[in-house]
Amino acid sequence: MSKAKGEPFIRISSRSALPWYMAWLIRGLSVLAALIVGSVVTVLVTGENPLSLYVTMFEGSFSTARRTWLLVQNIAILLGVSLAVTPAFKMRFWNVGGEGQMLAGCLASAACMICLAGRLPNWLIIALMFLTSMLAGGIWGFVPAYFKAKWGTNETLFTLMMNYIATQLVAFFIIIWEVPKGAGQIGIINAQTEIGWLPVVGPSKYFLNILIVAVICVFMYFYLNYTKHGYEISVVGESERTARYVGIKVDRIVMRTMLLSGALCGLTGMLLVGGTDHTLTTSITASRGFTAVMVSWLAKFNPVWMILTSFLIVFLQRGANEVATTFGLNQSFSDILTGIILFFIIGSEFFIRYTVNVHIGRSRKEAAGRV
Amino acid sequence: MFDFVSFIPRAVMQGMPLLYGSTGETLTEKSGNLNLGIPGTMYVGAISGVIGAFFYENAVPADVALNPAIAIAVTLLSSLLGSLLMGLIYSFLTVSLRANQNVTGLALTTFGVGLGDFFGGSLIKLTGSDMAYMSLNRTSNIFRTTLPFASSTGWFGKIFLSYGFLAYLGVVVALVAAYVLRHTRVGLHLRAVGENPNTADAAGINVNRYKYVATCVGSMIAGLGGLYYVMDYANGIWSNGAFGDRGWLSIALVIFTIWRPNIGVFASILFGGLYILHMYIPTGMNLAIKEIYKMAPYVVTIIVLVVTSMRSKRENQPPAHLGLSYFREER
């Protein structure tokens, strides 16, 4: 038999299945590989011992109680946004507008704090902050979903643009509300009266935020896994044809889910304004809306794993910040390390989904297929 | 009276980084890759050029004039190399490893901005300056050399001749890209790859190679946008974060131009104009309203996006396979 020319030497085929622990082993190994590459890069740039580097990273997060609280607070906010965008992703709706939906929530709650202070009782203002922030975020999420459902408008690009509209809207109100006039910033809102500040509960001023996000996390876990809505989202995400076959109205699910997604983003924004920062800036969200896309995706849209992935990202950022200050690098070094680690994890998915066979000569097993 | 003679050159200079960015992203998207890493790539293109220029300036004593040819070559080459690397990372992950394009792109932007700020910050430190910026005005002066007669021909010179060579190059690159896409075999094959990789594959087109090349060339073009910004628009002054959201605006511009770089030439100037319009509209004491005017480019982009999807004219839609990875399933 003649030897076929043009036969590939590397053959890539879909894996039928990999036990979950193998999948996580691959992901773990990729993080390890990323840390090694990261330390090589760091050593090349700084000449420091990589081990002391990682010790420093650890210290950055855990050396003092305050740092640990700050770490957990940051995890909570990032986790909050990640949980919020997850239902949309599970539906295969690429919502990269978490940033804008969050900002809309920030804006709404700041508006309540500023405009209603002294006119309404504090508890009512806080209640309104919850309500309006969710409403504002929800609207920001619903608009792109509506156009997607009705006309198939590309949601990635639409939600991306909505981010910048939100930013400009916030910039507009910052100037309206600036203190003092001409300062170009708002400063701490109600610094004296603390109206609209979420009450300090438990051991830290961050505790309430953490608690609320924990509740959202539990809620999202049950919502996605045990409710009719969650089930519909899964079916629509897996196969729109199956969804129609069992009579699910795909358009309605898309709009409803994005309303929820946006509302939760808005709520997280409120936690940031009402709970910790007590101010409003255009960069208050610190790109968490984008980072959340990665956190959610890395956790395979599972709320429980998301605690781990958001921890990983925040830990890296804070650790790298610490490295930067200790070793006299600038803060942005953390973004480089985060980027490298993300690349490795993103790349590792390939080895979970596919097998690569390198072989010489012709293979007989051409159509083994799925069993 | 609206001052067009001063407005138009500023709009053009504001628009050029966007033109490079959108031309690069258009080529990339035509291959079916939605590269949300473009903001990071443009940033890296800028900082790589800055690094190249920095070392060349430091190698030449301050009282000796720079050799313009070497200065341009060093800066351009290091800029192109930096953004090529970004394109390669994106292509390797999304094409070879079939990773999710959105996630990869966002990670690339994080990485690129980090890279830019890190090296930017380090260089600023190296200069020993207390300021949060560094100036490469010797190189920048070369980049900003305008055409002859720019200052002696009045309004004509101001509007048409008063730019550095990168601005003219940007227009040329956009027009060439438009020509390649429309009238050459490479362009035809590229469009087929982005629309329907299965068909392209069946017709004997190497889908992965097209995706790689388009993404890398696109990244390099976008990177030049970053370089233009720092070397020409910003007079060679680098400060972290100054580049702003121009990367995202470039992606918006791609939609606005309905994937046509030749339209991009005018659209980028229009966007540049919208971007600075707030400085030209008399608002009196109302500074806040300026922020609303700054929304214009994004609102206009959304309107274009929605209207094209409603009218569903097939030529104006995003490439059909945009955002999806291609895998020829074995039978």
Add this chain to the structure above:
Amino acid sequence: MEANVTRNLVPAVEMRNITKRFGSVLANNRVNLTIYRGEILALLGENGSGKTTLMNMLSGIYYPDEGEILINGKPAVISAAKDAFDLGIGMIHQHFKLVDVLTAAENIVLGMPGKLDMKASISRIEKICKDYGFEVNPIQKIYDMSVSQKQTVEIIKVLYRGADILILDEPTAVLTPQETDKLFAVLRNMRDDGKAIVIITHKMNEVEALSDRVAVLRQGQYAGDMPTSSTNAQEMTNMMVGHKVSLNIVRPDPINPKPRIEVNNLTVRSEDGILKLDHVTFTARSGEILGIAGISGSGQKELLESIAGLQKTEGGAIDYIENDGRHVSLIGQDPVKIADMGVTLSFVPEDRLGMGLVGNMDLTDNMMLRSFRRGAGVFTDRKTPRKVAQNVVAELDVKTPSLATPVRRLSGGNVQKVLVGREITSAPTVLLTAYAVRGLDINSSYTIYDLINHQKEHGVAVIYVGEDLDVLIELCDRILVLCGGQVSGLVDARHTDKREIGMMMTRIGGTDHE
């Protein structure tokens, strides 16, 4: 022996002892086939007889496991589409490979080397059109074209590349009779021009109208060939279906059959405007299996989906008849509304993992597809579906590692058992099945027949769309034959044979003799 040795023709392609396996399935078994220049060869065979697989090995999509291919007398290796082009072989697939937003001319030159010169290309295309009598506008966009125009573009694409061996895979399946006539005229022109042409088909009338010679495949094997002029439809059908095989499927007599589903003048058009069902009228009765026979794409899918509330209809009526004789109209309803009206209608679609089930979900969650709305609260009840899953696994003997296994990892037979199991759990009064045993081994197939018979004995009105005529004849009570979206016959399965149905499948106007 080859029938053409006496005629003075030059062989373009010789396939010798070609064998191709897919896993355990033997798609082609030592097939010998010769294709001559200046001749139209019809490659005839039932669904799944291996016609397309055989031709795909000429076009570079598959590579034979065994055997050898000679092109123009020389051994050839065809491992990619490009190899086929280089050898002058062009295949027009059933699913067109065209880029919608490009023009006809751009599609035609796609993938070819050299400088792009659209003007020169267009004039070459126009010349090809003139030579063979095609009618196509080279600068028209593909998305603006009708199916037949797209097909024309595919044919020109192949000719443009200089192909002189053309293979057409069921080219008329999507064409109107007028378009078919036009295509045939063009194909005859090409034959007279000295090209070798193969047309894959299972329509006898086309074979007779067009071909010079007919070669028949049966279950992956070469059943023989003969000049078209010396054979007739009867003989070809015999060769195609082979001898009667007794399957010994049990067929209980219907008990007290009553009209359950009444379809009246149902007309359906696809999104691109093609008439899929044309005034279809029939009645399905309780306690009876109504078989639907027909060449694939004759409207079976649209018929079932119309009844299930998944297909937009253009005209006509579908009535469900309650036990008390009340009529409920199913036209314009969706699956949820139909269920709300108290009609328990179950549907086993053709595309099991893409429509009937969610491949990535486990057994329990797939059982839930039908039941997740039940109950008042916001939470889903997983206990009942789990019990259903357990029952289905136990009663239908589903081989699965656990209930938590994603169904895509099960074998085809087990996937089907899960799907059918779920659909009959709701105790339906109507059961629609499409190709319920396709791809299943003998044992799984018999399990499915038993399940369907069981439903019939419980008074369910079963509509069974099938492709294997032997099975249809032994399993069903009555068989409705569709051809091109029209009813071409309705026969009593106890008093018919494959030949009669085969004729009806390919010709409108079969007789109605219940």
